[in-house]
Amino acid sequence: MKALIPAAGLGTRLRPLTYTRPKPVLRVAGQPIIVHALHTLREAGITEVGIVVSDITREAIEHATHDVQGVQITLINQQQQLGLGHAVLMAREWIGQDDFCVYLGDNLFESGAMPFVEQFQRERPSALIALVEVPDPTAFGVAQLDGSRITQLVEKPKIPPSNLAVAGLYCFTPEIFSILEGMPPSARGEYEITDGIQGLIEQGRTVTGQSVVGWWKDTGRPADLLDANRLLLERVEADVQGEVVESRITGRVVVPASARVVRSKIVGPVILGEDVVIEDAYIGPFTSIGRGTVVRGAEVEHSVIDEEACIENVSQRLQDCLVGVRAQVRGGRTVPRTHSLTISDGSLVELA
Incomplete structure (x- = not known):
């Protein structure tokens, strides 16, 4: 069984972070989102993965995934972003006659992909779809069930048939291609995978739904990235190898051998990347800090700080922040307060 990860778009809802990088390479809990997806697929026994890219995402995706072990990756080009159904159709030649799983690379599942892959392989319906109950289903594809069988599937309905x-996450036999090939675009001009699945249903094919066990996270907005970082850091185990001088480390904290912590306090769960320097600082729970970043004379918690960033002399606590690659946050000694920032790669913010 193969897997397909669509990663051709930038992710406009995550601007300004995605002005310079595509969404799947943004980091949570120390790794790009797409790397978490690849690990999830590998754990489900899938070792051949196609990643659908565009000219603007190819280089970043290739860089983010080049050292992932245990998975054979093929990049598949999609010149125009015309919907998920179109992305799947672009991979038809690579998939061939194999069954395959479509895993949206910006999604995270507590239980991973394995329960869905195993159920699909046991029963082998034409399609198996991961389903989750949500309070407002109008922003999603929505399924109506008869037992475990899906009888109707509609995209972003004004009046949802269910919650x-x-x-x-979707599992398919190659039958889906015959539906996608002749399918017209939707009203918004895209080839919807939900329309393709509905086509299978209308032809009398078996399409089943399987409920997500545990949490599910779509990292489509900045707040979702922070929440995904928090959920993944809940799994962290303490591993302090780096230099720790006149500092206090409490809870589950990862300090790699090349990192330094000087005259600081860290309260886990926290992940520090390679070559990170923490000096005269406080790092609070649910914070991940990328390779080569310096935090000096500052307080940071519940945040994602990417690689080679610099946060210095900020008396205000930084909380719920997303700080991009090589971004800088500087400040002076002012009345203490809390700031929440989302700043893109290479930015400079001075708090005066």
Whole structure:
């Protein structure tokens, strides 16, 4: 069984972070989102993965995934972003006659992909769809069930037939290609995978739904990235190898051998990347800090700080922040307060 990860778009809802990088390479809990997806697929026994890219995402995706072990990756080009159904159709030659899983690379599942892959392989319906109950299903594809069989699937309905939203994981036999090939675009001009699945249903094929066990996270907005970082850091185990001088480390904290912590306090769960320097600082729970970043004379918690960033002399606590690659946050000694920042790669913010 193969897997397909669509990663051709930038992700406009995550601007300004995605002005310079595509969404799947943004980091949570120390790794790009797409790397978490690849690990999830590998754990489900899938070792051949196609990643659908565009000219603007190819280089970043290739860089983010080049050292992932245990998975054979093929990049598949999609010149125009015309919907998920179109992305799947672009991979038809690579998939061939194999069954395959479509895993949206910006989604995270507590239980991973394995329960869905195993169920699909046991029963082998024409399609198996991951479903999750949501309070407002109008922003999702929505399924109506008869037992475990899906009888209707509609995309972003104004009047939903149920509260069961399609999560970001689908398993298919190659039958889906015959539906997608002749399918017209939707009203918004895209080839919807939900329309393709509905086509299978209308032809009398078996399409089943399987509920997500545990949490599910779609990292489509900045707040979702922070929440995904928090959920993944809940799994962290303490591993302090780096230099720790006149500092206090409490809870589950990862300090790699090349990192330094000087005259600081860290309260886990926290992940520090390679060559990170923490000096005269406080790092609070649910914070991940990328390779080569310096935090000096500052307080940071519940945040994602990417690689080679610099946060210095900020008396205000930084909380719920997303700080991009090589971004800088500087400040002076002012009345203490809390700031929440989302700043893109290479930015400079001075708090005076």
